[in-house]
Amino acid sequence: MSNYERIINLPHYELKYHKKMSIESRAAQFSPYAALTGYDDNIKNAGKIISKEKTLSDDEKEIINMKLQVINENQNDLPITVFYYDSENKIYKEYTGTIKKIDSIKKIIKFNDKKAINFNDIYDINIKNNSI
Numbered sequence: 609m610s611n612y613e614r615i616i617n618l619p620h621y622e623l624k625y626h627k628k629m630s631i632e633s634r635a636a637q638f639s640p641y642a643a644l645t646g647y648d649d650n651i652k653n654a655g656k657i658i659s660k661e662k663t664l665s666d667d668e669k670e671i672i673n674m675k676l677q678v679i680n681e682n683q684n685d686l687p688i689t690v691f692y693y694d695s696e697n698k699i700y701k702e703y704t705g706t707i708k709k710i711d712s713i714k715k716i717i718k719f720n721d722k723k724a725i726n727f728n729d730i731y732d733i734n735i736k737n738n739s740i
Contacts, residue, residue, distance in 0.1 A: 691734075
């Protein structure tokens with residue numbers, strides 16, 4: 609008789625003084641990355657190109673302000689392209705649309721499709737594919 613044949617029909621051994629471990633606790637032992645703080649966030653952001661926000665010079669800010677003034681004077685169905693920093697996703701984006709309103713009090717450009725971009729996030733503006 610082999611060793612296997614001797615033990616195959618024996619009952620499963622259970623400890624008398626310790627509780628049986630739950631399935632979740634047993635599974636956690638074999639999840640080595642669960643202990644790494646921020647691992648899931650790093651996996652989600654792996655495909656994103658994260659950039660630091662550029663600081664504009666006073667001259668660059670003045671140029672953007674002049675462009676906003678020109679746009680404000682001619683904003684009726686004027687298609688523009690705005691290059692801006694998306695602080696939520698930490699990337700630079702480009703957006704093209706027609707302006708609904710330039711709110712100089714809240715410092716926001718509002719587009720017809722309800723998109724809004726803050727003046728402070730803008731680093732360049734083009735009108736009708738030609739830079740002003």
